[in-house]
Amino acid sequence: MSAKxxxxxxxxxxHIETMAAGVADGARQAGANVTIKRVPELVPLSVAQEAGYKLEQPAPIAAVEELPDYDAIIFGSPTRYGMMAAQMKNFIDQTGGIWFENRLVGKVGAVFTSTGSQHGGQESTILNFHTVLLHLGMIVVGLPYSFQGLNQMDEPGGGSPYGASTLSGGDDSRFPSPVEVEGARFQGRHVAEIAGRLVSAG
Structure with a gap:
């Protein structure tokens, strides 16, 4: 059975939008039924426009109530001071009712991220995001070293055993490299394979 x-x-x-497409592509390669959605923006429109935010994105806005409909959720958030962005945390903080009813217990969860610099908090962002997933009762999946891109040393790049990641540069001009996108694709495929086995086991 294919996983949702x-x-x-x-x-x-x-940057995260690009990585999300890679994650979704990998999950589809494993036969999963994949949906891409985003969480709402919290920054006032005038501030977002002045900061140059990418305001037009094709993914629809998600609803908290739909989360239990999926077998796995792969979360993507940029780093904000070594933690997930407030937009993502605000969305997750609305899952109290779902948490109370144990509706995400046993679901697969994974995380990918983006930072402005090589040591800008990629690992801490993913690890403290994992804490949230564990509170929700989810089964946490990372990016194993069977993805050979974790061992590449010839250029700066994201990626850790905790999850796929990319570097945007201080001015956000650097977009995900081929190896970073492949890490996202690998993680999506890995999550889909695990979720598929859990669904089949029933």
């Missing part, structure tokens, strides 16, 4: 997977993201400048 939600790729749920927040993206200010398009």
């Amino acid at each position: 997977i939600l790729v749920l993201y927040y993206s200010s400048y398009g």
